[in-house]
Amino acid sequence: MSASDFLILNHVSKVYRRNQSLLERLKKGEAGGTRAVSDVSLTVRHGETMGLVGESGCGKSTLARLVSGLMAPTSGEINFPPNAAGNKPRLQMIFQDPYSSLNGRWTIEDIIAEPIRVHKLRQGRAAIRARVDELLVQVGLSAADAEKYPQEFSGGQRQRICIARALAGEPEFLILDEPTSALDVSVQAQILNLLRDLQKNLHLTSLFITHNLSVVRIMADRIGVMYLGELVEEATSEELFRKPRHPYTRLLIDAAPDMDTSDRSLHPIAGELPNPAFPPSGCRFHTRCPFAQDICRNTVPPQKTTETGGMFRCHFDLDLSNASVFPPPAKVKTA
Amino acid sequence: MITSTAPLLDVRDLTVTINREGGLVTALDKVSFFINPSEVLGIVGESGAGKSITGAAIIDLLVPPLKRTGGTITLAGERLDQLSPKAMRSVRGGRIGFVFQDPMTSLNPVITIGQQLCDTIQAHLKLSGSQAKKKALDWLDRVGLPNPDVQFKRYPHQLSGGMRQRVVIALALCADPMLVIADEPTTALDVSVQAHILELLRDLHRESNVSMMLITHDLGVIAKMADRVAVLYAGRVAEISPVGELFNAPKHPYTRGLIRATPMPSATGEMRLDQIPGAMPGLGAVPPGCAFNPRCFKAQSDCRATIPPLYHAESSAFSCFHPLERVTA
Numbered sequence: 001m002s003a004s005d006f007l008i009l010n011h012v013s014k015v016y017r018r019n020q021s022l023l024e025r026l027k028k029g030e031a032g033g034t035r036a037v038s039d040v041s042l043t044v045r046h047g048e049t050m051g052l053v054g055e056s057g058c059g060k061s062t063l064a065r066l067v068s069g070l071m072a073p074t075s076g077e078i079n080f081p082p083n084a085a086g087n088k089p090r091l092q093m094i095f096q097d098p099y100s101s102l103n104g105r106w107t108i109e110d111i112i113a114e115p116i117r118v119h120k121l122r123q124g125r126a127a128i129r130a131r132v133d134e135l136l137v138q139v140g141l142s143a144a145d146a147e148k149y150p151q152e153f154s155g156g157q158r159q160r161i162c163i164a165r166a167l168a169g170e171p172e173f174l175i176l177d178e179p180t181s182a183l184d185v186s187v188q189a190q191i192l193n194l195l196r197d198l199q200k201n202l203h204l205t206s207l208f209i210t211h212n213l214s215v216v217r218i219m220a221d222r223i224g225v226m227y228l229g230e231l232v233e234e235a236t237s238e239e240l241f242r243k244p245r246h247p248y249t250r251l252l253i254d255a256a257p258d259m260d261t262s263d264r265s266l267h268p269i270a271g272e273l274p275n276p277a278f279p280p281s282g283c284r285f286h287t288r289c290p291f292a293q294d295i296c297r298n299t300v301p302p303q304k305t306t307e308t309g310g311m312f313r314c315h316f317d318l319d320l321s322n323a324s325v326f327p328p329p330a331k332v333k334t335a
Numbered sequence: 336m337i338t339s340t341a342p343l344l345d346v347r348d349l350t351v352t353i354n355r356e357g358g359l360v361t362a363l364d365k366v367s368f369f370i371n372p373s374e375v376l377g378i379v380g381e382s383g384a385g386k387s388i389t390g391a392a393i394i395d396l397l398v399p400p401l402k403r404t405g406g407t408i409t410l411a412g413e414r415l416d417q418l419s420p421k422a423m424r425s426v427r428g429g430r431i432g433f434v435f436q437d438p439m440t441s442l443n444p445v446i447t448i449g450q451q452l453c454d455t456i457q458a459h460l461k462l463s464g465s466q467a468k469k470k471a472l473d474w475l476d477r478v479g480l481p482n483p484d485v486q487f488k489r490y491p492h493q494l495s496g497g498m499r500q501r502v503v504i505a506l507a508l509c510a511d512p513m514l515v516i517a518d519e520p521t522t523a524l525d526v527s528v529q530a531h532i533l534e535l536l537r538d539l540h541r542e543s544n545v546s547m548m549l550i551t552h553d554l555g556v557i558a559k560m561a562d563r564v565a566v567l568y569a570g571r572v573a574e575i576s577p578v579g580e581l582f583n584a585p586k587h588p589y590t591r592g593l594i595r596a597t598p599m600p601s602a603t604g605e606m607r608l609d610q611i612p613g614a615m616p617g618l619g620a621v622p623p624g625c626a627f628n629p630r631c632f633k634a635q636s637d638c639r640a641t642i643p644p645l646y647h648a649e650s651s652a653f654s655c656f657h658p659l660e661r662v663t664a
Binding site: 055056154156157184185186187188189190192193211212213214215217218251252255256257258259260261262264265266267268269272273288 | 381382495497498525526527528529530531533534537552553554555556558559560578579582583592593594596597598599608609610611612614615617
């Protein structure tokens with residue numbers, strides 16, 4: 001642990017238990033359940049944007065809720081090493097859907113002023129109002145918008161309000177859970193640029209969660225790739241795209257269609273996402289991996305570190321920097 | 336039989352309005368395009384641009400207060416806009432198949448997928464029960480469902496999202512349509528599954544030579560699937576171009592803005608993200624002149640005064656007074 005460490009996750013797991021029947025409770029056996037997050041270790045450094053990518057059901061949103069303290073992990077530790085003053089850092093979240101995350105009966109002023117009041121960051125009505133106006137301008141709206149209600153704004157403007165509300169709490173740490181997934185392309189670009197500027201100017205540390213690899217590539221310094229609750233690879237943004245070490249990362253990068261009209265090939269990942277409640281044995285990706293061997297089916301792959309400080313979970317040390325090394329995936333009849 | 340020169344679907348000046356208390360609001364303003372036989376036309380735009388309304392208007396599935404108030408729709412020489420509601424019923428699912436965005440809500444949850452397929456086949460083709468069942472099983476196999484005999488008896492909730500979308504595709508194609516309208520067919524799916532479904536659509540399109548209208552907001556999907564692309568903005572056609580031309584030399588400033596706003600690595604691996612200022616005008620708030628003029632860097636006084644008509648170049652059409660030069664890089 002170094003002084004620059006901001007957030008440390010140590011073997012964090014979260015199991016969503018299902019309701020046990022009476023018989024199961026009497027037997028006091030191991031309760032079944034979905035391991036939404038499984039043994040994730042991660043360190044976020046000061047001033048860094050950590051990206052988390054993965055498909056639905058990979059546990060990325062669960063991890064966000066664990067880090068924010070909305071849920072307690074089943075096992076493992078989540079630590080914010082105290083800063084110089086000995087305080088825990090202030091944390092704020094920005095959610096995916098700007099339509100459901102704003103109270104329609106509150107004015108914009110009430111919404112943005114709430115974190116200021118709760119944390120007693122400003123005293124007196126006039127000072128709070130002045131701060132609200134300042135925040136609105138900072139996110140690209142105008143002070144006159146403070147009197148309005150959320151329904152008078154478009155999706156992109158609402159997300160700006162959500163950002164202003166998060167900034168009102170003067171956070172050191174920001175959790176962004178799919179902040180642009182509900183927005184249109186042209187508006188998404190505006191919000192991403194705004195977030196990028198704010199992170200630079202306010203020196204925020206953040207956790208950026210998304211399913212879109214291109215978005216995370218723009219936003220994050222380091223990226224973690226999750227699959228069925230496990231962190232399968234973690235590296236700097238540049239390294240991850242230049243030289244992915246885990247086959248899943250490579251396949252995920254290739255699966256998203258790009259805008260090259262000269263090469264119209266598609267690269268689907270063979271097979272289907274298994275039910276996260278019953279993950280495959282051994283390496284969780286072996287059912288879809290074109291390189292899978294017997295060892296992958298039986299043995300859980302160890303965590304390996306790369307010379308550049310990255311991490312990946314794979315039995316093999318594959319060179320995946322070029323997409324063409326891939327054997328053509330067998331035609332599997334699943335979706 | 337239609338000749339290769341005549342378009343399969345010809346839409347001219349399609350206009351859809353919403354009757355709101357106090358007056359009519361235009362949702363689709365004189366949209367014109369055509370689809371050639373065995374061609375894939377991509378329709379792209381942001382939400383509210385009128386993509387889905389266009390698809391729904393063609394098969395007369397507009398939900399009130401939306402109403403088609405003008406324009407002609409011609410499918411293989413027949414005017415669809417003049418058909419009776421009863422005749423239209425046989426067109427839907429028969430000559431025109433439809434794939435919707437959400438596979439869960441487009442299947443009936445209380446009927447097995449096999450029965451849904453058989454019902455659709457028998458409604459449009461003159462086949463006996465056993466023949467229909469054979470065809471249904473055949474289709475389940477063609478869309479890539481393992482063990483068609485087992486899947487035939489399953490209900491939609493027993494299938495994953497990708498499997499369900501495969502069933503919806505089978506439903507759209509099982510009556511041998513001339514045209515398939517696919518409205519955001521992969522938007523609700525994960526990246527890895529999306530590529531499977533796109534590949535399936537492409538394979539089936541190659542096998543059957545059916546024409547396709549692919550509605551999506553995802554330029555990546557368009558780049559991989561479409562032959563020609565129509566870009567919609569605020570209920571109007573901004574540009575129609577062959578797909579290569581659209582991405583490499585867009586004519587309309589909005590098209591280029593949309594391409595540049597999509598986060599994508601360039602050939603050198605560097606990320607670029609250029610935003611378009613402002614947002615698309617809402618229904619009934621379309622500015623005078625070109626709908627894009629408040630956000631356009633090339634806008635001049637004529638753009639604010641008159642709506643630009645659709646200019647036809649050799650292979651493309653665009654509605655802009657000041658189109659982008661060919662070298663835009």
